[in-house]
Amino acid sequence: MVCFCFLVDQKRKIRRSKPVAGMCSRCRSGASVVDMITATRFCHVPFYWKSWKAIMCTFCGAILKSYR
Template sequence: MCLVFVCDEDERVLARQIAPGACPYCGGMVQALDVEKEWRFCFVPLYFKAKRKYFCTICARRLTIQ
């Protein structure tokens, strides 16, 4: 019996920008990443989404905006 995974998730960084503000944990600069995510099943795209994620440049924590 052979089990082959035919699902694939691809995440690609489109752009990086310096965001205003400082990290609440260490006080470092915040960087905004525009990320494109795509899920595929048997090489057919099923899901496509572009998001903006925020990270600290010093401690590398993912930050959330409230």
């Protein structure tokens, strides 16, 4: 018997942000340290949340470094 479960979505939400000295290597804009939450849902049912910190560009939204 085979059972398939499909990943519906994975959302990232920013809880807090704080400016940091430095620039984005992609767009040369400012960067900030952010506290993020990743919520994963399978078949529209949320079942996993993870909190982590990252250095993120304020202009293009690229994650430059993550601290998991």
